[in-house]
Amino acid sequence: MDITGNTIFIPGSTSGIGLALALELQAKGNTVIVGGRRTELLDQIAAEHPGIDTVQIDTADAASIEAAAKQVLARHPDLNVLITMAGIMRVEDWHRPESFLASAESIVTTNVLGPIRLIAAFIEHLRAQPDATIVTVSSGLAFIPLKVTPSYNASKAAIHMLSESIRLQLADTNVKIVELEPPAVRTSLLPGQEESEFAMPLDEYVAEVMELFETRPDAKEIQVERVKFLRYAEARGEYDQVVATVNASDPHGK
Template sequence: MDISGNTVFIPGSTSGIGLALALRLQARGNTVIVGGRRAELLERIAAEHPGLDTVRIDTTDPASITAAAKQVLAAHPDLNVLVTMAGVMHAEDWHDPASFLATAESTVVTNVLGPIRLIAAFVEHLRTRPDATVMTVSSGLAFAPLKITPSYNASKAAIHMLSESVRLQLADTSVKVVELEPPSVRTALLPGHEDNEHAMPLDEFVTEVVDLIETRPDAKEIQVERVKFLRYGEARGDYDQVVEALNATDPHGK
């Protein structure tokens, strides 16, 4: 993926990593469309950041994805980058099925079915572009589990393998599949997490991501240095120590 000259749609980018990445990509000479569920928030983002386009989309709703895809492609027929940013993260207690089942199911719908449906809605168009990218968003927790978020961990592991598999299938097309693998970043993904001293500052994370996109345009995985501790624990042979350290520093752990 080139760092500039793209038209980029980022569903789930009204806050956190998504919005920060949208603004950095816009500043680097890209046309960026921000997607989200709340119309009033989209209106505020458009007013505060001239040049950003917005579209309402609920990635848990197939009809909303279809409608948003039609709207985006009608307004931006040169779209060549899709970033499947939308995601949720919830703590779960698996001692009590009544307390976690609904949350687990909604996590899978948002974090796994959402990206699958988004790719399905855009892949035919992206194949018509001479240089296109699908950027999926997994997590360092795809490779080492945080004990309080089982369904989130599993959903991101699914996204990792989905990315690997779709990349193989689309190798004969103009569409590249790039996987962004964030570590713990200071956002509101979990309550109070934006103040977690163990998490990476958001600006620092996005700066490193944009630098990696620029310096490694052919990368299959975008990995900031801080995620490699989680990403490669099994390969290094210290997976058990990684899992222990990860959960020892978790402020929500038990």
């Protein structure tokens, strides 16, 4: 996608990668709308970063997505980019169903149904724009499993295949599908991940992503160098070795 002159909605961007990306995109001359559940964080972002609009949204709630979409489009009828950033990650023990079932259901609702519902809410509007982009967010763990996060891995694998499939379906439209594939990044996605030496510093990650957006405007997948160890393990014939390395190194996976 072009790096400037867009109107971009990023649900799930009150912290971490989402917020850092929102600020960088605004600095590049885009109109940015940040979405999130917690009004206190939205108010703080609006106060600290003039020009950024905010909308309350819970991407695990279908009615909230529908209401937020109406609000965003009423205020920003020129919206042309949707970044489905919201996601959750939890450690699970699959030896006992009572210890993982509720977590698994919540992850699937947020990480899979959330993006599907968001795309459904905006696709007709985006198709009517001269040029539009949907950015999905998968993970390096869509390609290499981390033992302690089965449902998260599966949800991100689903997003990868969803992205591949709808890109084919929408090839006859002006809507581009770009898949963002982060490695472990120093955010609060899991407890302790912000301090993990195995995770990529947030500022370095976002800087590399912005460079890729700018230098590869036709890219289908946005992959920083660090995630390619996971993304292409099977293609290199190293799948088993990489699985073993990922699961022996760090509880957060990298």
